[in-house]
């Protein structure tokens with residue numbers, strides 16, 4: 678696991694975008710796994726900037742998003758479909774037919790989860806997966822207690838997640854209680870993973886994920902078992918690591 682600590686959110690976002698851009702240039706038909714939440718917004722902004730400068734071409738890229746709220750339509754402003762359109766897709770040349778996000782309005786959930794796994798399998802799984810992390814250590818919507826052997830499935834959101842995500846809704850009651858998410862097994866099939874985190878609110882989750890025991894109580898800790906993970910975080914999120922997050926931008930292997 679490579680841990681790179683950057684001075685601030687902007688630098689983290691720029692460096693992460695540079696890494697994603699290099700991966701696309703090296704493999705123009707990259708299968709890119711995408712995350713939502715506030716953390717990757719800067720990364721997407723930077724990717725859009727590189728695209729506009731003519732330095733990046735998404736035309737052969739395939740994307741798979743980690744998750745979607747259950748019960749929200751694609752046009753709902755808080756749906757992850759909407760988020761991705763706003764922050765990335767409508768600004769770049771990703772082909773519509775190569776964009777994949779779980780259907781939050783599927784009536785047959787089992788079938789939708791199976792369909793999503795099947796699409797991933799047909800694409801040869803994800804080459805490069807972007808992850809954020811919840812304050813409780815969740816990745817995608819895999820909450821504490823999650824089964825490490827699970828593939829795409831329906832998830833009950835943890836109370837802490839509902840509370841954390843309530844800031845995007847009118848009231849906590851409006852936050853969907855369930856979501857469809859790639860499972861840990863699905864995420865772990867990715868050939869490379871970038872875990873992003875910014876801010877003091879994420880410091881404990883990052884410490885537990887990187888330096889704590891591998892346990893399903895901290896879903897992100899499973900990444901310690903993956904052979905190719907790059908943790909890209911700012912100093913605030915690195916504050917509780919034993920190697921520290923102080924000083925200049927630096928990398929360490931743990």
Ligand code: GLP
Pocket residue numbers: 712713714715716717743744808809810811812816817818838842
């Ligand atoms: C959300 C998403 C995750 C995301 C996390 C952190 O619930 N399902 O994919 O990583 O919470 O969000 P943020 O980046 O806004 O802190």
